[in-house]
Amino acid sequence: MNRRLDEILVKRGRLLERIAAQRAELGRQSQPVVMALSRVDRAVGRIRSGVSFVKSHPAWVAIAMTALIAFRPSRLWRWTRRGFSVWQIWRTVRSRFMSVGLSLL
Numbered sequence: 001m002n003r004r005l006d007e008i009l010v011k012r013g014r015l016l017e018r019i020a021a022q023r024a025e026l027g028r029q030s031q032p033v034v035m036a037l038s039r040v041d042r043a044v045g046r047i048r049s050g051v052s053f054v055k056s057h058p059a060w061v062a063i064a065m066t067a068l069i070a071f072r073p074s075r076l077w078r079w080t081r082r083g084f085s086v087w088q089i090w091r092t093v094r095s096r097f098m099s100v101g102l103s104l105l
Contacts, residue, residue, distance in 0.1 A: 054061055068076060097103070
């Protein structure tokens with residue numbers, strides 16, 4: 001009986017080792033999928049936060065729509081580009097400060 005039990009325990013140990021190796025291999029092979037899904041999760045999170053912002057700040061949406069109607073589209077696009085450029089500069093400056101260990105806000 002002891003010999004039979006020893007054989008079963010050895011077989012169980014081999015199976016557990018094989019399972020661990022298969023799990024590790026599956027983890028390595030699924031890494032690209034995990035990266036792609038994390039990007040999708042971030043995008044969905046950004047969309048949800050944008051929707052919640054619009055729902056909680058309807059006045060800003062109304063102001064933006066009024067500006068779109070009141071101003072000429074070319075002028076609005078010009079100011080949008082300027083705002084985007086300022087935002088990019090801010091992100092660059094903030095990331096440089098953070099890389100040194102300083103905080104702006």
